[in-house]
Amino acid sequence: MSTEILVAGGGIGGITTAxxxxxxGIRVTVLERHSEFGEVGAGLQIGPNAWRVLRDLGVxxxxxxxxxxxxxxALHDITTGEEIFSLPFGTAFEQRYGAPYAVMHxxxxxxxxxxACRATGLVTAIPGKEITRISQDTGSVTAHCADGSTFTADAAVAADGLRSTVRAQLLDAEPPLISEYVVYRGxxxxxxxxxxxxMLYVGDGIHYMQYPISGGTMLNRVASFKSTRGAPLSETWGTPRExxxxxxxxxxxxxxxxxxxDTSKRWPLCDREPLPGWTLGRITLLGDAAHPMNQYLAQGACQALEDALALAEALSDAPGDPEAAFAAYEEARYPRTSAIQQYTRFIGDFCHFGGAAALLRDHFLSGLGIEDRYAYTDWLYGTGGGTPTRPIPPHLTPYGR
Ligand SMILES: Cc1cc2nc3c(=O)[nH]c(=O)nc-3n(C[C@H](O)[C@H](O)[C@H](O)COP(=O)(O)OP(=O)(O)OC[C@H]3O[C@@H](n4cnc5c(N)ncnc54)[C@H](O)[C@@H]3O)c2cc1C
Incomplete structure (x- = not known):
């Protein structure tokens, strides 16, 4: 028995799910609120865990x-430019994780x-449809849009991002947690x-990252700092002058x-605490709607890709029973995504250390042999899909959280 799926949100998570x-063989309708499908003009790092998903999907x-x-x-000191640590992505890395590390627009x-979606003939992607809520009964779901239109299917996946409308309806109406850090990028x-x-350059409460994109012709650049000027999002906070x-x-x-x-747009860095309960009957959450995280491990989109594959596999394993499939999907994904949300916060603190903490960090990192370096990334990039196996030494755990 085939199931038709409705996807809320046509970002990377929603389109990969479709x-x-x-x-x-599952028919999907994607509803996107913007008048066109598109992404912010910035780069994305795709770890081997997510590259394997893209390979599986044939893109x-x-x-x-x-x-x-x-x-x-490579990690550098932002003041001196001196290299502190590096993780090679060569043949040994690719063999270990079965895929390369990639960066792209x-x-x-x-x-x-x-x-790739269009080529399947099974995906209908409709822009200009802002979902205001999704209702469900015992056999179907209906998305209600701001323009009065409705769309019905057997089950719905909400991939509507950090400020998800469906998450607010299903699980948690609280706004995301806004950190003191602001990002400029482009x-x-x-x-x-x-x-x-x-290349990541770090200092006390600041960092700068760059990597090539668009076939190597352009450079993606991200500058971030902890603003000390007023409350997050206020006019004085995180300005171009600061x-x-x-x-x-x-x-x-x-x-x-x-x-x-380009300083015309600033991004306040946000996440949420891990929270189970993404699934309610025939509706479930995916990507940032389910587990928004800071960007320090470059895993938000990668985890949305992993989610998409796990969800499609769960639907195939439970034909005609999306409720069972969604429950299995959340059970499989929640431990890993929660661990990554938390670990990511730690990495943010770790990168932004100043003074003696930064000296300790640099001493610790520069003493790591190659096997030790991989030991910290195996759980993230390896095929096991697990949670951290090797704790960060306690003397380096962050203060203030
Ligand atoms: C500075 C920065 C750098 C990052 N770098 C990386 C990186 O290198 N690697 C990585 O893996 N991740 C990175 N991330 C995280 C990554 O950007 C996100 O995790 C990822 O984009 C989430 O995808 P998503 O599809 O879940 O949500 P989104 O990309 O937010 O997509 C949600 C979509 O839903 C639509 N939508 C919202 N509400 C509605 C509605 N009511 N009705 C219909 N449509 C709706 C939106 O318009 C949007 O198209 C970074 C994040 C930041 C801030």
Missing amino acids: LACARR IDSLAGQAVMPRRW RGQLLTALLS PGPRPDGIEDAV LTEKFAGATAGIRAAVAEM
């Missing part, structure tokens, strides 16, 4: 020439996923001599990159 379901070939495989991930990934030209690497001031002590190259960045 594709994963369609690959298993790797269409990313050729756009995705870049960086040689390594978000829009190019979404386009590849959408065209691609820019790639100057000569920039290595094919994910950005310049906070980065005054960074290397000349970083200062130049920050000066070029």
Whole structure:
């Protein structure tokens, strides 16, 4: 018995869910509130755990020439530029995790996923449909849209992001937790001599990240700092002027990159505490709607990709019984996504240490042999899909949380 699925939200999570379901013969309708399907003009890191999902869904070939495989991930001191730590992404990494580490433009990934969806003939993707609520009875769900239209299916997946309307209806109407950190980001030209690497530069309460995208022709750039000017989201908080001031002590190259960045939009960094209960009968949550996390492990979209595959597999395993499938999906995914939400916060604190804590961190990281470095990433990138196996040494656990 086949099930028809309604997906709320046409971001990376929603479109990947549609594709994963369609690959298993399930018909899907995606409703997106914006008038076009699109992504913010920024880059995305795709760890091997998520690259394996893209490979399973058959979209790797269409990313050729756009995705870049960086040689390594490297951590630097933002003031001196000195390298503290690096994780090589070469052959040993790929063999260990069965996939490479990739970086790409978000829009190019979404386009590849959408065209793969269309090619299945099983996905109807409708823009300009803002869902205000989803109702359900014993055999179906109905999405009610702001323009008065309704769409009915057997079950619904809400992939409507950090400020999910469906999550507020189902589980938790509280707004997301806004951190003290603000982000400015955007691609820019790639100057000569920039290595094919994910480079993170850290200092006390600030960081700058860059990596190549769009076939290596552009550089994705992210500058973030802990604002000390008023309450988060207030007019004085996290302004472009504070950005310049906070980065005054960074290397000349970083200062130049920050000066070029588009500062017309600032992103307050948000997440939520892990909370079970994504599933209620024939409706479930996915991606940021279920488990929004800070970006420090670069896993928000990667986890949405893992969710999409797990959900489609659960639906295939329970034909005609979406309630059972959704319950199994949440049971399978909740432990891992919760652990990543929490670990990500730790990594944020760890990267932003200052003073003696930063010295200890740097000493600890520079002493790690290659096997030890991988031991910290096996649980995240490996095929086991598990939770952290190797705790961070207690003397380095963050203060203030
Ligand atoms: C600075 C920064 C850097 C990041 N870097 C990385 C990275 O390198 N790697 C990584 O894996 N993750 C990264 N992330 C996280 C990643 O961006 C998110 O986790 C991911 O985009 C979540 O995808 P999603 O589809 O769940 O939600 P979203 O991308 O938010 O998509 C939700 C969609 O639903 C639509 N929608 C919302 N409400 C409605 C409604 N009522 N009706 C219909 N449609 C609706 C929206 O318009 C949107 O299209 C980063 C995040 C930030 C802030």
